Amino acid sequence: MVSPSNSIKIIDYIYKNYSAKPGKILIHAGVIGWALSSAAQISAIIFNDKIPKEQKMFLVPQEFADACVNILSFYAVTRTFTAIATKLAKTGKWILPSVKKYLTKHNLANNLGNPNFDISQVKMPYSLRKHYNWFNYGLDATATTIGSVLSCNIITPFLRNFYASHRQHDNIAKINSPECPQQKKKCLKSPVYSIYSYQPKSSNLKI
């Protein structure tokens, strides 16, 4: 059991290390979450006796690829979308009229769109800062959502299906290969194939 003084230390440690970098935990939590969910789903496929072996040979690699591609495409696609939105708001390329008016008044409008310009560093009244912040959050949240939908729901399914269908073809070809009966026996003894042949009832795959 964690003692109260230790729990306070943990809470303080969390505040010091993660309060300034919220993106870090989103990525770490996402990666762990996908890996765990994938492990649970693979076990669900293996222990489902209604799914025939032939289909399991597609579904297990599909689920495995789902987690791997999701992590990679999240990094590549979602992060690009978020980075674009952050830069657009930060450099003032996409801006609210009230903020633009304020910057023009203070002779800073020439810097708008400059990659090194950062509006968040400009001193401005509290109400205007609030206005800029919600615009920034809105742009960021919209871009991240579009990026995640694109990466998780469009790119990942195509890539995981591509990988899984190749794996299924390879596995079926190996098992049904008439030239190498000895190799076939070896294959059947391997743990990979024992995963697919979990249920004895199915007779779809002819070996």
Added chain:
Amino acid sequence: MSFSLKPIGNIADSAANRIIKIIPSVTFSNKKVTGVLKWAGKHLSSPPSNRFILGASALMSQPFIDLNNKRVDEKTRKVSAARTIAKIVAGTTTGVIIRWLCFKATKSMAMKPSKSTGFLRSLLYPKNTSKVTVKGLTHHKMFLGHLLSLGVMMFTNFAIDAPLTISLTNKLLDKIDKKEKKITNNYFKKYPYYSSIDEFVAKSKEVNNGISK
């Protein structure tokens, strides 16, 4: 050997820098657009609603991608689409509920200690840190919410999601089987040359062997 995703992140950042140069400058004067952005900033960034949006959009795209996967046979396509639907429904339902509960719990347990707040309400508030900012505290609560939901989902992924996916997949597969049987039966009623599907398959094999000889 260590594996790092940093290079992918760097590629994404440099791609973003290039894309930004092409994007035209825009001043958002339309109130409807700014209203949508304000709503998005408030609602889309919350993890439960984010999970819901991802789940709903997944349901609209992933089963159709599975059904149109021409690299596999029809049976695999159907089983894969059924499992995808079951997985999305099970994952989104539990994901939204767990995230909502965990974030609500951490939010109400990280209040600034005062006479009115009890021990439990200020349990997760950083006590020995010299300066606690509003922004820092928001991120702190967010982190704890993620941490708690991740811990809970370690168990629910196996205890709820996986069995629920199995049961929903099997229900969908049963429905598909029933529908296929109905179509086959209707076909044999309409064209009574064969008594059953087995006889039809046997006869067509005979015909195929004859052709190949």
